[in-house]
Amino acid sequence: MAVKSTIEIDQEKGNFHYDTQYNYDAGTGLDENTIRYISDVKGEDKSLLDFRLKALKIFESKALPTHWATQDLENINFDKIRYYLAKGQQPSRSWDEVPDDVKETFERLGIPEQERKFLAGVEAQFDSEAAYSNTKEQLKKEGVIFIGPTEGLKEYPEIFQKWFGKVIPTGDNKFSALNSAVFSGGSFIYIPPGVKVRQPLQAYFRINAENFGQFERTLIIADEGAEITYMEGCTAPKFETATLHSAVVELIALKGAKIQYITVQNWSNNVFNLVTKRGMAMEEAEIRWIDCNIGSRLTMKYPAVILKGAKSRGEVLSIALANDRQHQDTGAKMIHAADETTSNIISKSISIGSGRSSYRGLVNIPKHLKKCKNNTECDALLVNSKSRTDTYPAITLKGDDNSIQHEASVSKVSAEQIFYMMQRGLSEGEAMSLSVNGFVNDLISQFPMEYSVELKRLIDMEMEGSVG
C-alpha cells in the first residue's frame, strides 16, 4: 500500500504531487525489454507484442521532424524517461476502492464532483493506467462500451481490431510510432447504432511521476446514427525535468454518426505534448474537435478529419494560449475524400510575453470531387511585443466545383487598450484577461456550457499570473 507523504502545493490547481509507490515499473529508458515488460504485465497476446515491437523499430528509424518543427524537440531525452508506471492493472469501479493518494489527487482536481454533476461516465488515468473507470448503468444497458484499450482488445476483439491503428497508422509520424510501441491507458469507446449519449463521457489524464512519459491510446467508434461527446482534461505537477505526453486518438464516425471530442490541455510547462489526433467520417457523419491548449512547454497537435463519406462534415475549433516560455504549435487538417463534404476550421491563438503560437493547417480537396467546401479562419492575438505568431496554412483546392474561404488576422492588445481599461478601475491582469476573453468569446460561446465556464476560468488565471 502506498504511503502518503509530502504534498507539494502551489497556487496552480494541478501543481502538486504525491510520492507514490508503483507496483509496476518498466524502469528508465526504452528498448525491446521495456516493451516486453509492458506487454507482459498487461497480459497481452503475441500479436500485440509484435505490433509494439514493430512500432519500436519504426520509432527508432524515424528522425525528429526538426526540418519543419522546432529544434526544442531535441531536448527530449528518450533515455531518461520512464515509460510505464502503474499501481495496479485494473481500474476501480468505485472511488472508495481507489488508493487514497490517487483518490485525493482526483478529488483536488474536482473529477468526482463533475461526475456527479453532469457526466455519463468517467475514466481517471494516473500515470500509465486508469485508476478509476465507471459508466452510468443506463448507458451500459444501451450497449455503450467505455473501457481501456487493453480491456477493449480482450473483451471486444472484433470491434477493436477492425479499427485500431486504421485511422492513424503506426508509421504516421515518429510520435505515433512511439505511442504504438509503449501505449497504455486511454479509452476504448463504442456507441451502438442510433444511441445518442446526451451527457459527455470524460477522461482525465494525470501525470504524477517525474521523468515520466504518458502514452494513452484512445479509440472511439460511433456506430450508424450514434452520437457522443467526449471530454478530456489533463494536468501534471511542474518538475524541473521534462515530461513527455504522446497520445494517439482515433475516431470513427459511421454513417450519420456524430462525435464531438473536447480537450482542455492544461499540462504544466515542463511537458512536451506531442499528440496525433485523427477522425474518419463516413457518409453524412460529423466529427468535431474542440481543442484548447493552455498548458505545456511545447504542444504539437493538428487534429484531423478524413471526410471519407459523401456529405460528411469535419470541424476543428481551437484555442491556443502561449504564455512565457511556451510554444503552442497547433492547427488542423481536413482531408476531403468524397463529394459534398464540408469542413470548418476556426483557430484562435493568444501569445503572451515570450510565448509563441504557430498555426499549421492542411486542407486538401482533390480535383475529382464535387461540391466540397472549406472555411478556414485563423486569428492571432499578441499580448505584448515579445510574443510571436506564425501561420502556415496549406490549402490545396482543385476542381471547379469546390470552394474555400480563408481569413486570417493578427491583432494586438495595445498598451493604450490596457491603459483605457485600467482607467476604469480594472487591474492590469483583469484588463488583459478581459481583452483575451473578448478575443475568444464568439468561439467559446459555441462550446458546451460546463466547458466554456472552465475554460474562461483557466484563461483568467493565466492572465492574472502573466502580469510581471
Next chain:
Amino acid sequence: MDSLEIKNLNVTIENKKILDDFSLTLPKGEVHALMGPNGSGKSTLAKTLAGHPDYSVVAGESLVDGKNMIGLSPDEIARSGMFMAFQYPSEISGVSIANFIRAAITARLQKDEELQATQYYKQLYEKMDLLKMDRKFTSRSINSGFSGGEKKRCEILQMMMLKPKYAVLDETDSGLDIDALRIVADGVNKMRSPDIGILVITHYHRLLSYIVPDKVHVIYNGQIVQSGDKELAFELDKKGYDWIKNESVTSL
C-alpha cells in the same frame, strides 16, 4: 473642502518638458474648463492625472481629497475616484459595453459585496435613455465601429455609471456634430452635483455654451496663464490664442 488639487506638477515625456509647475484647484461641486492651443499640455495633464505610464512626473502632486495620486497605478487612481473621458477611446473587440462597465463596477466593490444584476441593468438603461442610446448598444463591443458621437456618449455613460469624485473630460467635443454635442453636454450637466468636480478640457468655446463652467483656465506652454469666469472663454474665442501667446510673452 474636498477638492482635486494639482500642485506644481512638472511632467516630461521622452525628456521633453510638457507641464511646467502646473497648479490648479478644482473644488468638488464645480465645473472648470481648461482651454489652450494645440501642444500647450492639455492632454498631457489629463493623462498624467490618470497615471499614464508614458508620462514621467518629475515633481508635484495630484491630490484627490488630500490623497496624492502620483506614483499610483492607473487602476488605483481610477478606484480612488478619478475618471478620465478619453479623446480617442480604445476599441476592445469582443467585450460588450454591459460586461465592461460591470467589470469596472465590480472592481470597486469590497470583497464581500456583490453586484445585483437587475439593479445594475436598471441603472444602465436609465443612463442610456438620458444619453439617447439604443439599448441594443449594451451588447456591442466597446467602441468597435462606433461613430465619434457614439464613442463620446459611451464615455459619458461610463462616467455616469462609475460615479467618480472627479472627472477630466479630454476634448470630449472633438469629432462631434451639434446634435451629439448637445446630448453629451446634457449628460454632463445632469451629472453636475455637489459630489463631483469636473474639468472640461477643450480647444474651442463651443462646448462651453452647453456646459457652462464655474471657472475657465487658459493653459499655455504647460502653465496656466489666465484664469477667469465663463466670459474668458468667449473673449478667447474672439481674440484667438495668439492673444494669449502675446500676453504670455509680454508678461515674461
